[in-house]
Amino acid sequence: AQTVTQSQPEMSVQEAETVTLSCTYDTSESDYYLFWYKQPPSRQMILVIRQEAYKQQNATENRFSVNFQKAAKSFSLKISDSQLGDAAMYFCAYITAQGGSEKLVFGKGTKLTVNP
Amino acid sequence: KAGVTQTPRYLIKTRGQQVTLSCSPISGHRSVSWYQQTPGQGLQFLFEYFSETQRNKGNFPGRFSGRQFSNSRSEMNVSTLELGDSALYLCASSLGTDSPLHFGNGTRLTVT
Secondary structure (H helix, E strand, O other): OOEEEEEOOEEEEEEEOEEOOOEEEEEOOOOOOEEEEOOOOOOEEEEEEEOOOOOOOOOOOOOOEEEEEEOOEEEEEOOOOOHHHOOEEEEEEEEEOOOOOOOOOOOOEEEEEEEE | OOOEEOOOEEEEEOOOOOOOEEEEEEEEEEEEEEEEEEOOEEEEEEEEEEOEHHHHHEOOOEEEEEEOOOOOOOOEEEOOOOOOHHHEEEEEOOOOOOOOOOOOOOOOEEOO
């Protein structure tokens, strides 16, 4: 079974600085997707970024980028120029690329605090 | 385009009762999945429906059930509620495989 591990329960960053959130995963599959979701106090899970395992190029969405190391099964999220609105719980998640299932496997989450 | 809508937002029930939660997916999305979020266990997959058929089920007791209607709206039912069922229940919809999941705001269930 696939597992996702986030080793940092909490992180903090100063506004305008850069922070990296860590995620490792375990799978025997070769084709899959990885995600970072953000959950603010409003409770809604918001998709931050998505990475296809077959793509070597790291995904980027504005201030958010990932460092995807397939061999090491590592998928970290870098947030540049941190803003107060980035404060939230961040979840790393895995889903198989095999058809017939939309089952996300989540890590336990990292609570990010942004200090003004 | 309207997002995923979950109703109600909050529910308080007593042990032994049953509860039904509702989820309306984004228009055009045929896959609806449900997750339970608790401080101790984190986010756990409950089940997924696609075109009214359950495609996948998580490791939850039979007290947890669901269904999907022809308009893709989904309901989740929990019977004989236990204190441990207190959680945030999240619904997500997608177009299907290879498409990202979009989540609703969740239903906060408290069992007393």
